[in-house]
Amino acid sequence: MKGYHKTTIKDIAQEAQYAVGTVYLHFKDKDTLYFALFKEKMKGLLSKINEEKPGQPRDARSKLRLFVEESSAFFMENQDFLRIFSSEEDRLLVEKKLLKSSTGRQLREYITLLIIQAQEESVISRALDPGQVREVFIAIIKALVLEQLAEKERGNKSFEGMSGIILRYFLNGAASE
Amino acid sequence: MKGYHKTTIKDIAQEAQYAVGTVYLHFKDKDTLYFALFKEKMKGLLSKINEEKPGQPRDARSKLRLFVEESSAFFMENQDFLRIFSSEEDRLLVEKKLLKSSTGRQLREYITLLIIQAQEESVISRALDPGQVREVFIAIIKALVLEQLAEKERGNKSFEGMSGIILRYFLNGAASE
Amino acid sequence: MKGYHKTTIKDIAQEAQYAVGTVYLHFKDKDTLYFALFKEKMKGLLSKINEEKPGQPRDARSKLRLFVEESSAFFMENQDFLRIFSSEEDRLLVEKKLLKSSTGRQLREYITLLIIQAQEESVISRALDPGQVREVFIAIIKALVLEQLAEKERGNKSFEGMSGIILRYFLNGAASE
Amino acid sequence: MKGYHKTTIKDIAQEAQYAVGTVYLHFKDKDTLYFALFKEKMKGLLSKINEEKPGQPRDARSKLRLFVEESSAFFMENQDFLRIFSSEEDRLLVEKKLLKSSTGRQLREYITLLIIQAQEESVISRALDPGQVREVFIAIIKALVLEQLAEKERGNKSFEGMSGIILRYFLNGAASE
DNA sequence: CATGAATGAGCTTTCATTCAT
DNA sequence: TATGAATGAAAGCTCATTCAT
Secondary structure, three states, X not given: OOOOOOOOXXXXXXHXXXXXXXXXXXXXXXXXXXXXXXXXXXXXXXXHHHOOOOOOOOOHHHHHHHHHHHHHHHHHHOHHHHHHHHOHHHHHHHHHHHHOOHHHHHHHHHHHHHHHHHHXXXXXXXXXXXXXXXXXXXXXXXXXXXXXXXXXXXXXXXXXXXXXXHHHHHHHOOEOO | OOOXXXXXXXXXXXXOOOOHHHHHHHOOOHHHHHHXXXXXXXXXXXXXXXXXXXXXXXXXXXXXXXXXHHHHHHHHHOHHHHHHHOOHHHHHHHHHHHHOOHHHHHHHHHHHHHHHHHHHOOOEOXXXXXXXXXXXXXXXXXXXXXXXXXXXXXXXXXXXOHHHHHHHHHHHOOEOO | OOOOOOOOHHHHHHHXXXXXXXXHHHOXXXXXXXXXXXXXXXXXXXXXXXOOOOOOOOOHHXXXXXXXXXXHHHHHHOXXXXXXXXXXXXXXXXXXXXXXXXXXXXXXXXXXXXXXXXXXXXXXXXXXXXXXXXXXXXXXXXXXXXXXXXXXXXXXXOOOOHHHHHHHHHHHOOEOO | OOOOOOOOHHHHHHHOOOOHHHHHHHOOOHHHHHHHHHHHHHHHHHHHHHOOOOOOOOOHHHHXXXXXXXXXXXXXXXXXXXXXXXXHHHHHHHHHHHHOOHHHHHHHHHHHHHHHHHHXXXXXXXXXXXXXXXXXXXXXXXXXXXXXXXXXXXOOOOOOOHHHHHHHHHHHOOEOO
16 A cells, blocks of 8 residues: 555545545545544454453453454554554544544553553553553554564564564563563 | 645745755755755764763663663654654655665664664673664654653643653563562 | 647646646646647548548549648648647657657658659659658648748738649749749 | 757856856846847858858859758758757747847848849749748758758768759759659 | 546646846 | 856646536
8 A cells, every 4th residue: 555645535446446426425535534444444453352252361461462462463464554544644633533533542542451450460560651551562563563564575584473572572671681 | 844745845945944946956856855854864863872972881771871862852852853754654765765875774773783782781681683672662762752742742741751761661661570 | 829838738728628637637748638639630631631522533633732732721720739740849759759650650651652653643753752752742831831821910912822832832843944 | 959948048058168147147038048049050151151252153053052052061060959940839939039130031031132033043933922932942951951860860871962952852843854 | 325527726846037146 | 247056936747526417
């Protein structure tokens, strides 16, 4: 994909097997359309994460691991699309218009609650601000997944064990023990 | 600022107190202009970091701290401009065209070498891949500085002690000890 | 009309009662548009010339006369437009891109064949190079039609008998008999 | 050369070893500059033609031949520059602004007088309009010189005997005798 | 509901012209 | 006289948006 600004409505319409005009029956403008698509994707991740599997452990550490796994996989699958919105430039728009919308906020809230649970279970330090921890958490996931994708393009190793590595950086940092 | 795609040459010219045509005396096209501006900023950071101050400690931990301080401050001062380039969408352009240029590469190299030194001094685990560590390092700085800026806009607390916090996340992670 | 370089897409669009963007739905750029318009005109002349009228004499001399009449009339009707393309500056573009295209070549070929027929019927000297004769033929038509148009602008006489005069110059030259 | 519209003032200034600004000390605008250059060239031709060589025959036929030779040679030497102005598109400008100027008019007058002399000497038919004859004369020279130049570019034969051929077309036409 | 031709504001880029030096 | 950096009007082209069908 080409990024928000380089992706035309025609591109999207074509991919969706619709005519340009039809798109405008459903979305009042380009922004709305994009944010709707974004929301849709986020909903996908959210429902996957919330999906209750029987026998699934509910402790914070397991849920953190699960979140990293699910979101990494999700990120990789939708890399092109999400790359558009992972831009800081657009994050402003997104945050201002849509992350305040239910889906985006729900995702952030999910993570925040997860972190609070982790603090309660003494997995994450109680001294830290949950919002801050969340940002670091997301940033590390994003950075390492993107790096991994770049590696992949260069033809290098696979994605095996990446979520373990991410979690390690997140929880224990880079220091020597 | 508005990001690469939304910022017009006219905007830039006006801000620089120039006429549109004047810009084109110095830069052959929009890309060239942007990358040149970007490079200039990076050069500023690079030279600030390399600036030898007498009595400055040269151990890895101090240098890491210094880097976080300098780059955070730098980031904050140039937030608008750098926000443009922190966009993933544009990172592709930038990385492909200019981060491979001396300045961008030098900065990355500087960080990588710093991390290697830290590994040698047992500040950072020898088991980790320096490139990966570097990405995590940058991501955490970026995420927390941006969050801080957002806070500031919302009128909240100041930036005091931020570099300590960043370093803490980076080195020790979020886990309880 | 103003010539290729001075005629803007906006001009053309306006004249055609279209918006600028509409023009670009049909032609990918200015060149393409112009050459298409040119081709269209040429096609018009070509089909007029090839139009078989019953009882129309097929000897070379009659066909030469007919060609002069048709092309003079055509030239006059489309003077503004064709003036653009009679520019040597643009002839390069046109010749390189479109006269090599079927329509332009067909027209040239038509004239060449006509001249060869005339040579076979001893109307034109067999000693002369048909290509050269063709260029002279075209040049004389162009020169005298243009002069006539200039006269007209100055308010002088009409176009009566012009094709006879053209043919006379072409076949017999300016010499006294 | 690139033609009137594609040739920039900077191009010309550079070629003349001047700075852009300097050009504007002598010519009030691009048109004026160009027409001045054109005039200069024409003056060159005019003085060459008027150059009295001892023992030079003064009969009309000889002078016509001489004119064809001189102007062909001149045309070839200055082809690039003259091509600019041989464009019909620009001829309007030239005719309106400068051919009415002394030099351009002088050249035309010279040819007209030459033709009248030829009519008096019964070389050219008295029945023909001298202005018209002049246009045909110029057109044939131009057409065949241009064709010859094109041939040359394609690597074909040389320019030998061209002025004889031109004169032949002009005086006797293309007809079989 | 669906279409896609038509729109035109707005972008990047060029270059004749000016003017402080 | 000579300079050339600065100017900004105007060009070609794109694409989000509309609307008659």
